[in-house]
Amino acid sequence: MPDFNKVLDAGDVANGIVNTVVEIPKWSTLKVEWNRKVAAFELDRVEPSIFAKPVNYGFIPQTLDEDGDELDTLILTNDPVPTGVFMKARVIAILKFEDDAEADHKVVVVPEDDRNTDNAITNMNDLHERWRQKIEHHFTHYKDLKKPGSTKVLGWGDAEEARSVILECIERYKTAA
Numbered sequence: 603m604p605d606f607n608k609v610l611d612a613g614d615v616a617n618g619i620v621n622t623v624v625e626i627p628k629w630s631t632l633k634v635e636w637n638r639k640v641a642a643f644e645l646d647r648v649e650p651s652i653f654a655k656p657v658n659y660g661f662i663p664q665t666l667d668e669d670g671d672e673l674d675t676l677i678l679t680n681d682p683v684p685t686g687v688f689m690k691a692r693v694i695a696i697l698k699f700e701d702d703a704e705a706d707h708k709v710v711v712v713p714e715d716d717r718n719t720d721n722a723i724t725n726m727n728d729l730h731e732r733w734r735q736k737i738e739h740h741f742t743h744y745k746d747l748k749k750p751g752s753t754k755v756l757g758w759g760d761a762e763e764a765r766s767v768i769l770e771c772i773e774r775y776k777t778a779a
Contacts, residue, residue, distance in 0.1 A: 605641035627682035665771035
């Protein structure tokens with residue numbers, strides 16, 4: 603398996619396209635994380651089935667969020683995408699989020715070439731309100747059995763705000779390297 607932080611960059615961020623690598627397929631209860639120290643995926647834990655991921659979950663290479671991990675992505679597809687697959691994705695929004703009082707942003711993306719939707723999802727307004735409610739509920743409660751109240755959804759930002767956070771995380775990665 604390649605070291606994604608060496609073979610991929612963040613993508614064409616200026617034009618709203620990022621590279622993202624899938625860590626957790628949609629509906630999985632396996633909390634898989636990219637371990638950059640050993641350049642491999644690692645099973646961190648198994649979550650209760652009520653907390654299965656409602657979307658594919660990944661990261662943007664060559665970024666570091668304030669929590670010290672690569673910047674997370676929520677990848678919208680109808681089907682689960684296997685761990686280790688990377689794709690070019692269009693940035694549509696950002697979920698502003700805190701985990702244990704640390705910023706842990708989630709960039710919302712769709713595949714750059716999504717023929718299933720005819721590339722119809724281009725911004726946050728293309729997603730129905732119920733989708734946002736489900737995502738907010740999941741991230742507010744997914745640690746409730748272990749550490750209640752340790753996560754907090756702070757709201758949503760548009761694609762421009764997401765790009766700004768991505769650029770900050772690229773700079774943080776370069777400084778740390």
